[in-house]
Structures are given as structure tokens and as C-alpha cells.
Amino acid sequence: MKDSNKILAGEVTPAATYFNRRTFVRAGILAASAVATGLVYKRLNPVASGKVDTAAIPGLTQPAADAESKGFRVDEPETPFQDITHYNNFYEFSTSKEGVAPAAAGFDTRDWRVSVEGLVRKPKVFSLDDLLKISSPEERIYRMRCVEAWSMVIPWAGYSLSKLLDVVEPLEDAKFVAFETLLDPKRMPGQRSAVLDWPYVEGLRMDEAMHPLTLLASGLYGRALPPQDGAPIRLVVPWKYGFKGIKSIIKIKLVEAQPRTTWSAYAPAEYGFYANVNPQVDHPRWSQATEQRIGESGRRPTLMFNGYGEEVAHLYAGMNLRTNF
Amino acid sequence: MKETDIRFGKLLVWVNGAVPLTLLAWDAWHHDLGANPQNFAILTTGMMTLLFLMLTMAVTPVRKITGWNWLLSYRRSLGLFAFGYACVHFLLFFSLDRSFSIAGTLAEMVKRKYLILGSIGLLVMVPLAITSTNGMIKRLGGKRWRALHRLAYVAALAGVIHYYMQVKADVRQPLVFGAVLAILLGYRVLAYLRQTVRQPRRPGPAQ
Numbered sequence: 001m002k003d004s005n006k007i008l009a010g011e012v013t014p015a016a017t018y019f020n021r022r023t024f025v026r027a028g029i030l031a032a033s034a035v036a037t038g039l040v041y042k043r044l045n046p047v048a049s050g051k052v053d054t055a056a057i058p059g060l061t062q063p064a065a066d067a068e069s070k071g072f073r074v075d076e077p078e079t080p081f082q083d084i085t086h087y088n089n090f091y092e093f094s095t096s097k098e099g100v101a102p103a104a105a106g107f108d109t110r111d112w113r114v115s116v117e118g119l120v121r122k123p124k125v126f127s128l129d130d131l132l133k134i135s136s137p138e139e140r141i142y143r144m145r146c147v148e149a150w151s152m153v154i155p156w157a158g159y160s161l162s163k164l165l166d167v168v169e170p171l172e173d174a175k176f177v178a179f180e181t182l183l184d185p186k187r188m189p190g191q192r193s194a195v196l197d198w199p200y201v202e203g204l205r206m207d208e209a210m211h212p213l214t215l216l217a218s219g220l221y222g223r224a225l226p227p228q229d230g231a232p233i234r235l236v237v238p239w240k241y242g243f244k245g246i247k248s249i250i251k252i253k254l255v256e257a258q259p260r261t262t263w264s265a266y267a268p269a270e271y272g273f274y275a276n277v278n279p280q281v282d283h284p285r286w287s288q289a290t291e292q293r294i295g296e297s298g299r300r301p302t303l304m305f306n307g308y309g310e311e312v313a314h315l316y317a318g319m320n321l322r323t324n325f
Numbered sequence: 326m327k328e329t330d331i332r333f334g335k336l337l338v339w340v341n342g343a344v345p346l347t348l349l350a351w352d353a354w355h356h357d358l359g360a361n362p363q364n365f366a367i368l369t370t371g372m373m374t375l376l377f378l379m380l381t382m383a384v385t386p387v388r389k390i391t392g393w394n395w396l397l398s399y400r401r402s403l404g405l406f407a408f409g410y411a412c413v414h415f416l417l418f419f420s421l422d423r424s425f426s427i428a429g430t431l432a433e434m435v436k437r438k439y440l441i442l443g444s445i446g447l448l449v450m451v452p453l454a455i456t457s458t459n460g461m462i463k464r465l466g467g468k469r470w471r472a473l474h475r476l477a478y479v480a481a482l483a484g485v486i487h488y489y490m491q492v493k494a495d496v497r498q499p500l501v502f503g504a505v506l507a508i509l510l511g512y513r514v515l516a517y518l519r520q521t522v523r524q525p526r527r528p529g530p531a532q
Binding site for chain 2: 030038042148
């Protein structure tokens with residue numbers, strides 16, 4: 001019988017071709033695996049990018065350079081718009097600072113209402129338009145120091161919170177102001193996981209709330225606030241750590257007792273009610289002595305009250321800032 | 326498996342292991358690491374250290390379960406990548422965060438428990454990297470070498486806790502690393518227990 005399986009000498013792949021083919025296949029495997037690894041790496045370590053476009057704020061004014069406006073304009077380079085809008089701590093959208101901008105894109109703020117209530121003579125639910133009409137927006141260039149030891153310089157647009165409080169006329173026994181962020185897991189996907197106790201709440205002592213530096217901000221860089229920075233209305237308290245600046249506010253309530261605040265409720269040993277920037281009082285797990293200014297190399301020393309000591313130190317005269325951190 | 330296949334496999338491990346570092350350097354050069362490049366680079370190299378430690382520790386269980394003994398040939402390369410990324414991680418912290426100040430680094434280490442843990446993790450990997458050559462295995466003898474290299478478990482444990490301790494609130498990522506580590510360590514404990522049950526009088530070989 002003839003062996004049909006027998007390989008004829010002429011059919012054997014020549015050694016050179018065989019090795020070339022193997023080299024070729026191996027080079028292909030090497031390249032393909034490197035590309036796959038690269039793609040996985042990029043996917044797991046995303047860097048935020050993308051354009052942000054919000055409406056320009058009409059009638060933005062520059063504050064006068066008088067004694068009353070002290071501290072309103074920091075003379076330090078402003079942090080680029082791209083960084084301010086792509087490096088955000090806003091857990092309502094994502095716990096990843098680079099992930100907030102994409103998660104917040106398209107956040108719907110139509111028909112926004114802010115209720116100002118509690119111990120006031122004239123409580124009122126404001127539409128955003130009514131709220132913004134209370135006082136003309138000013139540009140305030142503030143330092144922003146995050147509790148995570150990084151910082152920015154941000155040109156905000158807004159007016160002093162005191163102007164709003166004057167409108168509703170606080171009662172004598174109002175000692176604190178409590179703030180609340182929108183609670184809507186449909187629009188704020190981060191609220192679907194219980195990382196923090198939602199809704200986010202914050203608070204200020206009455207004298208802190210009435211301080212001219214305390215800003216109710218509706219914009220930055222002359223444009224309406226992008227969602228990732230707290231649209232449509234947020235608080236900015238420049239001498240305190242950034243987490244005091246509650247975002248996307250829907251309720252402001254004047255109260256008699258010190259209100260609960262989200263981060264100090266989450267970890268009372270790590271985050272206090274006051275949260276004044278203080279290089280001498282470290283976070284239990286990291287130092288607050290220096291900060292990474294976004295856009296700079298090397299670290300800056302952190303300033304007492306974030307450099308606003310002249311304006312605000314008197315509010316805390318006689319207080320132990322180590323225990324009231 | 327043939328020697329050339331193993332050599333190709335090692336090349337595959339080395340090229341792919343170097344991909345993240347290469348992309349990190351490339352993106353840093355092009356200012357493409359986002360708003361806080363210092364933090365990004367430190368965090369990413371730390372994660373790569375943990376990832377390679379887990380891969381190194383996964384070799385034995387996967388080999389035992391699948392019978393793919395050739396996997397063992399790549400374990401040392403994976404371990405060296407873990408050490409390499411840990412070194413880059415520390416150097417980035419030392420330079421970008423501590424401005425090359427030895428006093429500043431030590432002062433900060435004494436105060437922060439997470440830095441002490443990170444340092445332990447890095448230091449125990451030093452003897453492992455030094456003894457990663459064939460010659461060293463011969464000099465130490467397989468049994469002692471394997472015993473020494475159980476320090477990798479200490480490095481992984483210290484590394485995961487080091488990561489967990491710095492996270493502000495969202496601990497999901499360190500917990501994932503912790504869960505993988507628990508499985509890898511749990512496998513070893515189970516394997517050890519099964520061996521002692523099966524061979525009650527003879528000491529079991531090292532895992």
C-alpha cells in the first residue's frame with residue numbers, strides 16, 4: 001500500500017523559511033502584546049481631557065482696591081482653566097479627581113432652586129436668576145488649598161454670601177449657617193455608592209458666613225461654573241480647606257446649634273468643623289506644612305489661614321486651633 | 326518547553342513590564358499627566374509595584390492548578406519588576422515630594438505610619454532582588470532561598486496597607502488589591518494545611 005501521509009522531501013518547509021516565519025510570528029506577538037498592555041495601562045490610568053464651554057457671565061466687575069476689599073485679589077499666577085476644570089474633588093460624580101469632569105458633563109441645572117430658610121425673618125426659595133440678581137458678580141482671585149495638600153489660584157465670579165443673608169434678615173438666635181448639596185443619584189452618579197453620607201452638608205459660624213471673603217460663587221474665569229466645579233452655585237471660603245466649599249447648593253439654613261458637616265461626620269479625628277488652613281496642625285495621616293501648587297514643580301510652604309490671616313485671624317482670637325481644627 | 330521558547334517568554338515579560346514605565350515617561354515628557362503630574366507618577370508606580378507583586382505571587386497557585394510548570398521561569402522577572410517599580414516610586418517621592426532632602430524624608434517617615442509601611446515593603450525586597458540570580462540560588466540552596474523569598478508576602482502586605490492608609494474615603498481600589506492578596510495568601514495556607522493533613526508525620530516541602 002502506498003503511504004499517502006508520507007511527506008515528500010520537496011514539501012518540507014526549508015529551515016530558513018521556518019525560522020523566519022517563527023521570528024515574524026514572535027515579533028507580531030511581542031508587538032501586539034505591548035500594544036494591548038499599553039491600552040490597558042491607559043484605560044486604568046486615565047488623564048482627564050476635553051473642552052469645557054459655559055456661558056460668559058455678563059457684567060462681571062473688578063472689586064475696588066480699597067481696605068474693605070482686602071484679600072479679594074491674590075497676586076499669584078492663576079491656575080490654568082484646563083486644570084481647574086479637570087482636577088476636581090466632587091464625590092457626587094466620581095471619587096477620581098480626573099474622573100469628575102467626564103462624569104459631570106451634561107449635568108442638568110435647569111430650574112435650579114435654592115431655599116434659604118431657618119432662623120430668618122424672610123425665608124425664600126430663590127430661582128437661580130433671582131439669586132444671581134441680588135448683587136452684581138465680582139471677580140475674586142483666591143488661593144484654594146485642598147486638605148490633600150495641593151493648591152490652586154482661581155479667579156472666581158460671585159458675591160459675598162453676606163449680601164444674600166442680608167436679604168433674608170437673620171434672626172438674633174441664628175448662630176450658624178448650614179448648607180446642603182442636591183441629592184439626586186440619577187443626575188449625580190457618585191451618590192449611588194455610599195462613599196459618603198449623602199447629601200453633602202457643610203456649615204459656617206455666623207461671623208464666618210458674614211465675612212466679606214466668604215463667596216457665593218457662580219463662575220470662574222469669567223464664565224458660568226462648569227458642572228465639575230459645583231454648578232450652578234457653590235460656596236468658596238478661601239482660608240479654609242477646599243472641602244468647606246460646598247458645591248451645587250440647594251439649601252441654606254440658619255440654625256442655632258453647630259450643624260453636622262459631611263467630612264467631620266465621616267472621620268471626626270481627621271476633619272474638623274473649622275477646617276482652617278493651618279500648616280502647624282497636620283492631618284493625622286499626612287503633613288499640612290507644604291503644598292503642591294498645581295502647575296508648579298516643587299512644593300510651597302502652606303500659609304497660616306491660607307495667607308488670609310490679616311483678614312480672618314481675629315475671628316479665632318483666643319481659640320485653640322489645635323483642638324478646634 | 327524549549328530553551329528558546331522560555332527566552333522568548335522572558336522577552337515578552339520584560340517588554341510588557343516596561344510598557345507602563347515607558348508610557349509614563351513619554352507622557353511626562355509631553356506634559357500629558359494631567360493637573361498633578363507628580364501625584365500621578367507616584368500613584369501609578371505604586372500601583373504597578375502592587376500589580377507585579379500580585380503577579381509574582383500568582384505564579385505558584387496558577388502553576389499548581391493548571392500544571393503549567395513553565396510559568397516558574399518568569400517568576401523572578403515579575404518580582405524584579407515589582408522591585409524596579411517600587412524603586413522608581415520611592416525615588417519620585419524622594420525627589421518630587423521631599424525635594425531630595427534626606428532629613429526631610431526621614432522626619433516625615435517617623436511621623437507617618439503609611440511611610441513606615443512603604444519603607445518596610447521596599448526594604449524587604451532588596452535582599453530578594455540581590456538573591457534573584459541563579460548563582461545566588463545555588464549558594465543559598467533551594468530551601469533557604471525559598472524561605473527567604475517568602476519575604477515577598479511581607480512586601481505585598483505592607484504595600485497594600487500602605488496604599489489603603491492614604492486613601493481619603495474611597496477605599497475600593499486598595500480593597501481590591503487586599504482581596505487578591507487574601508486569595509493568594511489563603512491558597513498557600515490551605516495548601517500547607519492539606520499537606521500536613523495528608524502527610525502527618527513527615528514535614529511538608531516548602532510551598
